[in-house]
Amino acid sequence: MNRRTIFRAGAAAAATTLSAPAIAQGRLEWRMVTAWPRNLPGPGTQAQRVADRITALTGGRITVRLFAAGEIVPAFGVFDAVSQGTVDLYHASGQFWFSRSRAAAIIGSFPFGLTNGELISWLRYGGAQERYEELYARFNLQPFICGNSGPQWTGFFRRELGGPEDLRGLKMRAGGLIGAVYQRLGAAVQQMPVGEVFQALQAGTIDGAEFAGPWSDGPLGFGQVARFYYQPCGQEPSASLETVIHKPRFDALPDDLKLAVRLACESMNEEAIAEWDHRNPLALREMVERQGVQVRAVPEPVVRALAEAAWAVMRELREDPDPLNRAIIESYIAYRNRAVEFAGRAYTPTNAGRALLPWT
Template identity: 55%
Template sequence: MTKRATISRRGAVAAAAAAGAAAFPAPAISQGRMEWRMVTAWPMNLPGPGVSANKIAERIGLLSGGRLTVRVFGAGQIVPPLGVFDAVSQGTAELYHAVPAYWLGKLRGIGFFGSFPFGMTAQELVGWMTWGGGGALYDEAYARFGLKPFLCGDSGPQFLGWFRREIRSIEDFRGLRYRTAGLGGEMFRRAGASVVTLPAGQIFQALQSGTIDAAEFIGPWNDMTLGFHQVAKFFYYPGVQEPSSSEEIGVNKAKYDALPDDLKAAIRFAAQATYMEALTEYDHRHPIALKEAVEKHSVQVREAPRDLLVALGNAAGEVLKELREDQDELTRRIAESYVAFRNLQAGYAPLSYTGVQQARTLPIRWG
């Protein structure tokens, strides 16, 4: 290649980069005030995660006294829904709102911070992150990619999903084209499903057209907003693939580190405040939506066949074994820390939360 050709090629690359930067709204900076951009994995204003993203942006502005404001962009407005991680890592945007389950291709251990099949509930997961060493591992994992992460919500226990036809045994499950994501997806694949990962906005059409046979996204409230109940009438539980499912914001670490302490705190507190609000909203709205699905839309709520649950549990065990022996040393440490805290909680829960919940199902006169 000639010197002139090399210079021309470099000029073309520079021009393309400049054009891309020009197409992306630049952050506003004036008189000590900044406007950051949040890119999300959700359709704009999607009930649940989309609205939570808006709330976090608003709270950062309020807590910062207007010195740091955040403009929210829905999936596809600036970058594709599954492109938000890279956009923030590379500095194209300042922060994103999504779920850890989408980033297994970056580091498999990241999946533990979102959910693990037959793993921890939302409350247990936060306990691990706060008291069991999970938070330090979370920071270490995302720092590899130039990000500072914060949990900012959780949808609680999910459902196994919406199915176009009845599932009576593991044999009916094998071969299904099934939309899911994260480490639960690896479990389903080993149990015989053909796993497809689709962003929220594409699931309904895939179910309606028969491109997929079943799908899980979040739960009754959000799933019905997207219309799944219109095209898949069998709704199965329990959602062993996600006993919890964390939502997160990821902030460009260099830009976060450059902030004064009070603005760092504004981001942290906005995420923390939204976490519990999001979790309790899911717990409030899911049962209302489920009642409507059954009474108004003839959805049939079914418990998954026991042989399917056993097969899924064994498959989850295989996934866990591989992660505990992963080539990446950080993934191994994350897995060991998660297992230790999960097993501690699993021994206690039947005597506490589970025990009380089971007692409530007794034939007593109450209320």
């Protein structure tokens, strides 16, 4: 699938009308809006799977119809649309909601923070899930984590990076709090929906862009105009996806439907991670061999500068005046430090040992 196929599908869906009632013969018809182009590999396709799974696990008592970014709600408008009850649920990432809550953005993704497995451990066993739900309840929302891209790639750049000085003045599309890190290092950061990035790169409006990883990035065509593709360096160890429902509508469900909806969302988490891990290596090979993308490692001085800037940003965030935001952030920091210490004793030496001898 290429970017033209993705956007043609979105245009066709946008031409349909919304004539179905919210309730038909005792069955609910929910509208899901997303922050992604329709059928974008990764978040776009997984959002559709969540919608289909809710329909299946509820036995059709709830039918979910998906509308991609811009079809009825702009990509960054989905939070407010569901909060206000204009539509029923959305699929996006918490990293987009910094203006509503610093803690929500951190749960979505934080530079040099938690990996996907650590994030789920923190939510399920570290007491964070209850606070996550309490935070979103302020906005009439019921959230569920429903996927994760794993380590995000640093991004596509028109020019190679030599050192931190190359970031100063760089026009960069960077979503979420990684944007705040780049800004601290002098980059001119622009937040824009992923569907607008290719044209901005092509027009020279931006010099670089990050999104997810090879499977999702390849079809968007960024490598056609920005050939240097920098691999992960810890700048985004993970990026979680969330399905979020208008809370009054979720609360009104009988217990069996609440459980079915929860399972439909949460079951996608492991499945999404596994799919990205499977498809990313294959997509990367195709990008290199067929599209001429040149993979680069991020220079160590750039990694260090990003890490130092990330910690500076976190020190500012932990001063949030809101007690709930502050409690979530402090819990995140403590869990991250414990996880990094253990990973250094377990996963780092394990991966180093695996890399010693290729099996060829």
